[in-house]
Ligand SMILES: Nc1ncnc2c1ncn2[C@@H]1O[C@H](COP(=O)(O)OP(=O)(O)OP(=O)(O)O)[C@@H](O)[C@H]1O
């Protein structure tokens with residue numbers, strides 16, 4: 323089954339097509355990397371999928387549901403979780419409180435009366451282990467290291483029971499050690515989730531990507547393994563050659 327699909331998806335800003343007639347699909351359990359030069363439309367594509375911007379035309383399917391007319395909130399509750407570059411965590415709350423707040427809402431009146439259910443506590447424990455923050459539950463989120471803030475934000479998406487995770491440059495600003503941890507976490511999460519990752523760090527993409535989609539000027543220009551897209555002359559021209567010059 324396709325987990326996510328778009329058809330003829332266009333996002334215009336005052337007539338400028340940031341995303342231009344995009345047909346995209348990814349299957350359940352895929353980790354897909356989305357690369358391309360600055361301004362290619364990668365972030366806007368994620369925005370259109372998660373309901374942050376309204377597509378000008380075209381369709382988005384999550385599983386069998388058309389979601390392009392739904393609100394950001396509805397889309398999140400259907401199971402699409404978006405991770406931002408600046409983590410949206412509550413600095414004045416503890417790690418545990420952040421995770422509790424993120425937990426999928428309807429818990430029923432009895433849960434509200436008697437406190438959090440055993441299932442919720444179990445889930446929180448599992449998530450804390452997954453994101454490597456065991457023992458740090460009572461720390462204020464604002465006092466966590468940059469990397470740990472990112473793990474916490476991912477933990478919040480897991481509490482929310484997201485099935486499809488959208489990550490925009492997750493390794494940006496990370497140390498080498500944190501970048502490796504992020505890559506390992508992506509592979510771990512991919513055992514139960516689908517993940518779409520925008521990334522500029524080609525080392526990172528090479529290490530962790532199985533399939534890569536390349537965008538340029540609002541359009542998908544290439545798709546395949548990193549090896550395949552690296553050998554695509556158009557990709558070399560618009561992106562990879564320039565990336566190499568930067569180093
Ligand atoms: N809200 C907006 N209003 C007007 N133009 C916008 C808006 N958001 C994005 N754009 C434009 O759309 C184009 C695509 O931007 P987008 O942020 O999606 O690119 P990107 O591929 O994520 O780039 P980067 O790698 O630099 O993050 C750019 O030309 C950008 O200036």
Ligand SMILES: [Mg+2]
Pocket residue numbers: 364365366490
């Ligand atoms: Mg971007």
